[in-house]
Amino acid sequence: MIYIDEIKDLNLRETFECGQCFRWNEEEDGSYTGTAMGRVANIMLEGDRLIIDGSGDENFWRNYLDLDRDYSEIKKRLVSCEPEIMPMAIEAGAGIRILNQELWETVVDFIISQNNNIPRIKGCIERLAENFGDYIGEFRNREFYNLPSPKRLAELKPSDLAPIRLGYRDKYLIETAKRWMCIEQGLSEKGSLSVFSNELSNFSGVGPKVEACIRLFGIHDLSSFPIDVWVKRLMSRFYGFAENDTKGMERFACERFGEYAGLAQQYLFNYIRTLDKQ
DNA sequence: TCCCAGGTCCTGA
């Protein structure tokens, strides 16, 4: 069991259910159980104490949950940049943190996410892991699996993926896995982020929005500002943009929020979705 | 039954 005290600016529900990750599920007691980079854990927040039960050491989870970044300072800066809407958006999701996820996982997740809804995305990812990923182990009477590696996916045909019910996205995943393997073969050291970063837009099924999500969530480029249907809606509603003016939205985000545009996007994205549910 | 979902790709103008 790992205990980490004096936790600030973290709300598990806001962090795990803001659409950045798809493999964490809430328990009846409000804790979350899930998997990251081959580790499985249950994470509970009691007051300002984080309690982690599972595999992985403290350093791993500190990094994954981005605990060493001062979100209070970032929030102050965002409010000073945009004092109209941002204070309300931050209040609605003050405990959001951007996780340090594995690049390959975010590539798979966000290719699947296109023109899809969050409950179905989670289902697709779980089926993909259970059917084609490596077994991690049993935890609290449940079995956990990693996502399939690029090598494993590259070996498959779209018909193999039919039980996963990915729809037309199955061929995108396979083509992207093949391309990933090609790039990796040409690398002297494994996992060179910058090389993959330069190649993202060439992956099959990766357009501007999916690429921006991969940059924000998989490369932790906090300046990346994904524009999806919700962001178009909020940019129109809050800032007066025409819904198809994505260039204008990008420029606004860059100029107004700068290096933390991605975090601003998460607060705004969460805010308009909570408003919509009311 | 219909609408929509954290879009991308292809085609034609």
Added chain:
DNA sequence: TCAGGACATGGG
């Protein structure tokens, strides 16, 4: 460069 349609699937 850009608008418009096709694309699989299933939750609400």
